[in-house]
Amino acid sequence: MMDGKNLQIRLKNRPDGPPSIGDFEVFEADIPDAGEGEVLCRTLYLSLDPYMRGQISGRHISGTILPGDMMRGETISEVVTSHHADFKAGDRVAHHGGWQGWSVAKADELVPVDRRIMPPSLALGMLGMPGLTAYAGMIYLAELKKGDNLVVSAASGAVGSMVGQIAGIMGCRVVGIAGADEKCRWLREEAGFADCINYKTQDLAAALKESCPDGVDVYFDNVGGDMLDIVMGQLALGARVVLCGLMAQYNTDVIPPGPNPATIIKARATVRGLVVYDFFDKKQEFLDRVIPWVDQGLISYREDVTGGLENAPAAFVRLMSGKNFGKTIIRV
Amino acid sequence: MMDGKNLQIRLKNRPDGPPSIGDFEVFEADIPDAGEGEVLCRTLYLSLDPYMRGQISGRHISGTILPGDMMRGETISEVVTSHHADFKAGDRVAHHGGWQGWSVAKADELVPVDRRIMPPSLALGMLGMPGLTAYAGMIYLAELKKGDNLVVSAASGAVGSMVGQIAGIMGCRVVGIAGADEKCRWLREEAGFADCINYKTQDLAAALKESCPDGVDVYFDNVGGDMLDIVMGQLALGARVVLCGLMAQYNTDVIPPGPNPATIIKARATVRGLVVYDFFDKKQEFLDRVIPWVDQGLISYREDVTGGLENAPAAFVRLMSGKNFGKTIIRV
Numbered sequence: 001m002m003d004g005k006n007l008q009i010r011l012k013n014r015p016d017g018p019p020s021i022g023d024f025e026v027f028e029a030d031i032p033d034a035g036e037g038e039v040l041c042r043t044l045y046l047s048l049d050p051y052m053r054g055q056i057s058g059r060h061i062s063g064t065i066l067p068g069d070m071m072r073g074e075t076i077s078e079v080v081t082s083h084h085a086d087f088k089a090g091d092r093v094a095h096h097g098g099w100q101g102w103s104v105a106k107a108d109e110l111v112p113v114d115r116r117i118m119p120p121s122l123a124l125g126m127l128g129m130p131g132l133t134a135y136a137g138m139i140y141l142a143e144l145k146k147g148d149n150l151v152v153s154a155a156s157g158a159v160g161s162m163v164g165q166i167a168g169i170m171g172c173r174v175v176g177i178a179g180a181d182e183k184c185r186w187l188r189e190e191a192g193f194a195d196c197i198n199y200k201t202q203d204l205a206a207a208l209k210e211s212c213p214d215g216v217d218v219y220f221d222n223v224g225g226d227m228l229d230i231v232m233g234q235l236a237l238g239a240r241v242v243l244c245g246l247m248a249q250y251n252t253d254v255i256p257p258g259p260n261p262a263t264i265i266k267a268r269a270t271v272r273g274l275v276v277y278d279f280f281d282k283k284q285e286f287l288d289r290v291i292p293w294v295d296q297g298l299i300s301y302r303e304d305v306t307g308g309l310e311n312a313p314a315a316f317v318r319l320m321s322g323k324n325f326g327k328t329i330i331r332v
Numbered sequence: 333m334m335d336g337k338n339l340q341i342r343l344k345n346r347p348d349g350p351p352s353i354g355d356f357e358v359f360e361a362d363i364p365d366a367g368e369g370e371v372l373c374r375t376l377y378l379s380l381d382p383y384m385r386g387q388i389s390g391r392h393i394s395g396t397i398l399p400g401d402m403m404r405g406e407t408i409s410e411v412v413t414s415h416h417a418d419f420k421a422g423d424r425v426a427h428h429g430g431w432q433g434w435s436v437a438k439a440d441e442l443v444p445v446d447r448r449i450m451p452p453s454l455a456l457g458m459l460g461m462p463g464l465t466a467y468a469g470m471i472y473l474a475e476l477k478k479g480d481n482l483v484v485s486a487a488s489g490a491v492g493s494m495v496g497q498i499a500g501i502m503g504c505r506v507v508g509i510a511g512a513d514e515k516c517r518w519l520r521e522e523a524g525f526a527d528c529i530n531y532k533t534q535d536l537a538a539a540l541k542e543s544c545p546d547g548v549d550v551y552f553d554n555v556g557g558d559m560l561d562i563v564m565g566q567l568a569l570g571a572r573v574v575l576c577g578l579m580a581q582y583n584t585d586v587i588p589p590g591p592n593p594a595t596i597i598k599a600r601a602t603v604r605g606l607v608v609y610d611f612f613d614k615k616q617e618f619l620d621r622v623i624p625w626v627d628q629g630l631i632s633y634r635e636d637v638t639g640g641l642e643n644a645p646a647a648f649v650r651l652m653s654g655k656n657f658g659k660t661i662i663r664v
Contacts, residue, residue, distance in 0.1 A: 061598060224593045243593045257589030261556045261575045265605035266393060273597035 002031040002040075002080075002102075007309050009099035010070050014056055018251045018320055024071070024313035032104040039087050039110060041077035041095070041103050046309065046330040047124035048073065048316050053250035061275065071099035071312075074129060075332075076113060076120050087112075094123050099312055101332055116291050125158040125327030126294065126301045127287065129276055134162035134220075135286045136279035137242045138170065141272045142218050146171035149212045151231055154222035154247055156183035156302065158327035161191055163220045165299050166290075168192045172218070175211050177204065177227065179322045186325075190300045205230050215239065215267075224248045225256055232259040235267035244274045251320060302326025334363040334372075334412075334434075339641050341431035342402050346388055350583045350652055356403070356645035364436045371419050371442060373409035373427070373435050378641065378662040379456035380405065380648050385582035393607065403431035403644075406461065407664075408445060408452050419444075426455055431644055433664055448623050457659030458626065458633045459619065461608055462490035466552075467618045468611035469574045470498040473604045474550050478503035481544045483563055486554035486579055488515035488634065490659035493523055495552045497631050498622075500524045504550070507543050509536065509559065511654045518657075522632045537562050547571065547599075556580045557588055564591040567599035576606045583652060634658025 005028040012025045034040040052073065054060030065072060075097030079087050084107035087093065092113040097103035113123045125131065138144060150167045154160045155176025164174040164187065176187045176196040184196035197207040208216070208231065215236030221228050225248025232241065249256055264271055279286075293299045304326040306315040312330045319328045337360040344357045366372040384405065386392030397404060407429030411419050416439035419425065424445040429435035445455045457463065470476060482499045486492045487508025496506040496519065508519045508528040516528035529539040540548070540563065547568030553560050557580025564573065581588055596603055611618075625631045636658040638647040644662045651660045 059594075221593070228593060229589075243597050246594055246597070249592075249594070255592050255594070257561075257591070258593045258595075259590050260581075260587050261553070261560060261590045261605075262391075262578055262581070262587070263590075264603060265575050265578070265607060268605045268607055268610060269603075271596060271601075271603040273593075273600045275597060275600055278600060 004031055005029070006031045006100055006102040008070050008101075009309065009312050011056060011065050011067050013067055016253065019053065019056070019317055021313045021317055026310055029100075031102045034081050034083050034104050037084050038104050038106055039079055039084055039093075040081040041075075041093060041097060041105060041110075042080050043075045043077050043097050043101050043103065043309070043332040044092075045076040045121045045124055046073050046097070046099060046312065046332055047075070047128070048312065048319050048328040048330060049130070050245060050247055050250055050320065052316065053320055054246070057250070057253065072096060073099055074124055075103070076123055077103065092120055094128070099309065101309055114287055114291070116287075121303060121305070121329050121331070122294070122301070124329060125303060126162055126299065127291065130158035130327065131162050131290060132279060132283055132286050133244060133274065133276040134159050134166060135290060136276060136282060137220055137244060137274050138163060138166040140279065140282075141242050141274055142167075142220065142240050143270075144170045144172055144218065148172045148217035149175065149214065149236070150218040150220070151175045151177065151208070151212065151216045152220040152222070153177040153227055153231070154245065155187055155193070155196060156325060157222065158301075159244065160220070160222055161187065161301065162299070164193050165191055167218070169293065169298060175208075180325070183325055186302065192300075199227065205233070208234050218242070220244060222247055224258070229259045232263040232269075235263065235269050237268055239267045239269040241269055241271040242274050243271060303329050305329045305331050307331050336363055337361065338363045338432055338434040340402050340433075341641065341644050343388060343397050343399050345399055348585065351385065351388070351649055353645045353649055358642055361432075363434045366413050366415050366436050369416050370436050370438055371411055371416055371425075372413040373407075373425060373429060373437060373442075374412050375407045375409050375429050375433050375435065375641075375664040376424075377408040377453045377456055378405050378429070378431060378644065378664055379407070379460070380644065380651050380660040380662060381462070382577060382579055382582055382652065384648070385652055386578070389582070389585065404428060405431055406456055407435070408455055409435065424452055426460070431641065433641055446619055446623070448619070453635060453637070453661050453663075454626070454633070456661060457490040457635060458494055458631065459623065462659065463494050463622060464611060464615055464618050465576060465606065465608040466491050466494035466498060467622060468608060468614060469552055469576060469606050470495060470502065472611065472614075473574045473606055474499075474552065474572050475602075476502045476504055476550065480504040480549035481507065481546065481568070482550040482552065483507045483509065483540070483544065483548045484552040484554070485509040485559055485563070486577065487519055487525070487528060488657060489554065490633070491576065492552070492554055493519065493633065494631070496525050497523055499550070501625065501630060507540075512657070515657055518634065524632075531559065537565070540566055550574070552576060554579055556590070561591045564595040564601075567595065567601050569600055571599045571601040573601055573603040574606050575603060635661050637661045637663050639663050
């Protein structure tokens with residue numbers, strides 16, 4: 001057994017509304033041993049994502065986290081001890097290591113991190129699951145056409161900012177919706193968005209009408225709730241809507257309704273649900289296409305990095321209140 | 333000017349909820365004269381359709397009917413006097429003649445009724461706009477696959493029964509939702525539906541689960557409201573939903589919300605809005621394909637025919653309360 005302790009964060013209480021730091025507790029376990037065919041990994045980066053709030057509520061398709069359970073999450077780790085021929089000490093791997101400093105995994109649960117990805121934390125964000133989510137939505141579901149007015153909510157997040165930048169590369173005019181002037185400024189000035197609406201200080205419906213007077217051709221929704229309703233009230237004929245995230249309802253136990261079906265009929269819209277798991281077979285294609293864009297500076301990104309696993313609950317609380325700016329990462 | 337009077341039905345009051353007979357009034361106008369290039373038509377059949385309730389509310393895309401206006405609607409007529417080379421006395425034509433016994437139309441507003449359509453009233457139902465609606469939904473939007481479990485609401489209506497029968501011909505297993513045992517029986521015994529749920533006497537969610545234990549692959553919705561919500565809670569992975577009608581909200585001024593977007597995401601569903609106007613260019617293809625099915629007895633249909641234009645308000649009230657059975661037609 002290795003010396004030292006394995007810091008873990010566990011769920012203490014299932015919160016009713018927005019989570020607070022007291023809903024989590026820090027636990028010290030022993031560093032686990034890798035058995036036959038297994039690999040011991042030291043966590044380098046942990047990804048925090050809004051879908052975890054759904055897991056806590058027991059409402060996410062990836063499963064439920066109960067009080068007492070360790071929080072789950074995707075990690076980038078370094079192999080420390082390998083009992084499998086495919087991995088050796090020093091390799092960088094991605095897997096669902098959870099909110100802990102050390103983890104043991106079977107070889108088939110580990111994915112080598114593409115060596116072109118630098119910094120490696122991008123494998124959790126723009127070049128990881130959020131990036132693939134955006135890519136799948138834009139390339140496979142949105143039926144993008146040059147000149148489309150594309151609107152994306154939670155626009156400064158990893159998914160949202162990748163959605164907007166891929167759409168921009170594809171020739172769309174991109175309008176973001178975000179909750180802070182600083183985020184809007186970055187999207188306009190750094191990420192190439194044509195416009196960005198601060199839904200907290202502006203009248204979203206009026207601002208959208210001004211920004212897209214001919215209607216919204218494509219909407220990529222990370223939020224649901226009222227925001228979805230407002231944007232769907234302004235769809236152009238033949239609009240496509242990609243439903244991806246439900247930020248507006250992760251923090252609530254009351255499932256809110258959605259937009260009236262008349263909005264879809266009137267616009268002859270096509271509305272599709274996106275779950276990234278369905279596109280894992282496109283991961284290599286995604287990396288081969290998008291890494292060069294990042295390397296050429298066509299894609300800007302923001303990471304919101306917090307040091308120390310013990311600070312993960314505070315970072316998650318901040319994420320769920322929209323106060324993060326960019327992909328939320330814990331550097332362990 | 334012709335002898336006799338032209339009976340017209342006009343809107344008297346805009347109803348708040350379900351319409352009543354007193355919301356309409358009968359009016360006697362003179363029979364109009366056909367001018368240069370115009371055609372005088374005697375109405376044979378008038379189609380009554382739920383979308384008319386939306387016109388009365390001012391919420392239908394085809395326009396608004398105000399108190400004092402004559403009620404609009406599609407008619408099959410016989411040409412009495414023609415001042416245009418394309419038409420002669422005795423021709424059968426379809427046009428938007430409205431709720432009246434006589435009408436004058438420009439030649440380019442008239443469509444000759446296909447001589448294969450017998451009885452001619454079918455040109456208002458299974459072989460008219462409702463039939464084309466169903467055809468467009470099944471052939472162009474629903475992406476039908478053999479063995480799909482297809483559910484259709486308002487299933488005994490012209491659109492619904494055509495949807496189910498086309499889907500059956502395409503190899504789907506068809507489940508209807510209707511509001512009377514008599515309608516369900518007809519759908520099962522005459523129209524070839526595998527199953528039919530009476531939503532007024534059965535628990536729709538439970539009955540649907542029993543009838544489609546692996547989920548609903550295709551839902552064609554003529555209703556909206558709670559029914560849409562319940563069916564969308566039971567979509568199979570990769571389901572397709574065609575939104576066509578809004579029976580649940582035509583009678584109300586309060587626009588109800590729709591299903592939570594999570595239902596679409598979880599099922600990776602594709603939801604599309606259908607407006608038949610977009611498919612008018614498919615009308616000949618539709619007739620050439622579907623008339624032989626009708627002639628071969630592959631398609632059953634019901635017409636709910638009321639004699640006398642003065643009885644149109646009562647028939648419309650009955651239609652909007654779901655008490656009709658089959659395509660509602662006024663024989664003038």
